[in-house]
Amino acid sequence: MxxxxxxxxxxxxxxxxxxxRKVAAVSSDYPKGFPNAAADVEQFLIGACITNVRRRAKVLLIDLSSGYSLVVHxxxxGQLVFVDNKSRFGAGHPNGSLIGALPDKSTRVTLSFADGSHLYFNDQRKFGWVKLIPTVEIPNIDFMKRVGPEPLEADFTPLQFRERFTRRARSSIKAALLDQSVIAGxxxxxxxxxxWGAKIHPSRLVNTITEAEFEQLYIEVRFVMNLSIEKGGSTxxxxxxxxxxxxxxMDFARVFRREGLTCSRCDTKVVKLRVAGRGTHICPFCQQI
DNA sequence: CACTTGACCTGTCCGC
DNA sequence: TGCGGACAGGTCAAGT
Incomplete structure (x- = not known):
């Protein structure tokens, strides 16, 4: 997701x-997504307080007063939904959460806080995970060592952006964009x-993209990500x-899941194709090979 | 190394 | 209404 x-x-x-909030209890019957030794859970999670919540790339980091962190993908x-001690529903909806009462059949991990509130990790497809790791060890996780720079950081420049792609010179620009070791997130x-924003066909090879096109792509990556954060993400x-x-x-999307609808720039119909093994949406007029 | 494909899972949708 | 197949926001381990 x-x-x-x-x-x-x-x-x-x-x-x-x-x-x-202080963790009072933890339950999970899904060892694959919560592969933590019972002794570690007992010692470093139960009784600990949440001290911070951070993000790196698409990974959430929930720091604990024990010196450990919950690393969540x-x-x-996957969903992480907080439910207060007055209901079984997410706090954001007057009549309860949009996903129904929790826990439900997709609930993989439940954190119970000392004040009676809960944090549920739900995951329909069971690809996600929650790992309890010493906070200082997080940078040593393989993924963290490989992952590229955060594209929204203020000091991330167009030149850095372009240079990150040199390692993927002979792959499609879409495959390279999806490669987390190039750019995070x-x-x-x-x-x-x-x-679409940069008017680049997703199948174009990286080594055919011009400097000007990289510059525009840099602008568009940051634009769509910032706009989406402002809109609370895409459901x-x-x-x-x-x-x-x-x-x-999704109310503001220009091509994603808009096949058959018209491009706002040229009225051509958006089409769906397959690039880098993924469903891919383009305007065939604005984005030519 | 760089690059592509299949696998991991459950659920939904679409065509027959 | 049922059934098979394709597909879904991501990432890895294999393969070439």
């Missing part, structure tokens, strides 16, 4: 909702949206924020 804007939205919600369908939605199917609410970026 979530790409950088969705994970950032969840991060901001959790930052507001769970800091300083939502993958395609871009996924299928924002790759399509940014390539294509499953995504909800920390309160169980949907994001509205």
């Amino acid at each position: 979530p790409e950088l804007p969705e994970v950032e939205t969840v991060k901001r919600g959790l930052h507001r909702l769970i800091i300083n 939502l993958k395609m369908t 871009v996924g299928n939605i924002y790759a399509d949206e940014a390539l 294509n199917r499953n995504y909800v924020n920390a309160e169980g609410k949907k994001g509205s970026y």
Whole structure:
């Protein structure tokens, strides 16, 4: 599911909702997605307080007073929803969460806080995971060692952006955009949206992209990500924020999931094709090979 | 190394 | 209404 804007939205919600809460109990019957030794859970999670919530790429980092952190990847369908001690629903909806009462059949991990509130990790497809790791060890995780720079950081320049792609010179620009070791946080939605913005066909090889096109792509990646954060992310199917609410970026999407509808620049119909093994949406007039 | 493809899962949608 | 197949926001381990 979530790409950088969705994970950032969840991060901001959790930052507001769970800091300083004390973990009283944890339950999970899904060792594959919660592969933590019972002794570590007992020693470093139970009784610890949440001290911070951070994000790196599409990974959430929930820091604990024990010196450990919960490292969470939502993958395609993961959700982290906080429910207060007055209901079984996410806090964001007057009549309860948009995803129904929790826990439900997709609940993989439940954190119970000392004040009676809960944090649920739901994941329909079971690709996601929650790992308890010493906070200082996080930079040593293979993924963290490989992952590229954060594209929304103020000091990230167009030149750095372009130079990151040299390692993928002979792959399609879409495959390179999706490669987390090139740039952090871009996924299928924002790759399509940014390539439309820059008028670049997703199948174009990296080594055919001009400097001017890279410059425009840099601008568009940052534009669509910032806009999406402002809109609370994209709810294509499953995504909800920390309160169980949907994001509205899809109302502003220019090509993603808009096949058969017209391009806002030229009135040509958006088409769907397959690039880099992923469903891909383009305007065939604006984005030519 | 760089690059592509299949696998991991459950659920939904579409055509027959 | 049922059934098979394709497909879904991501990432890895294999393969070439």
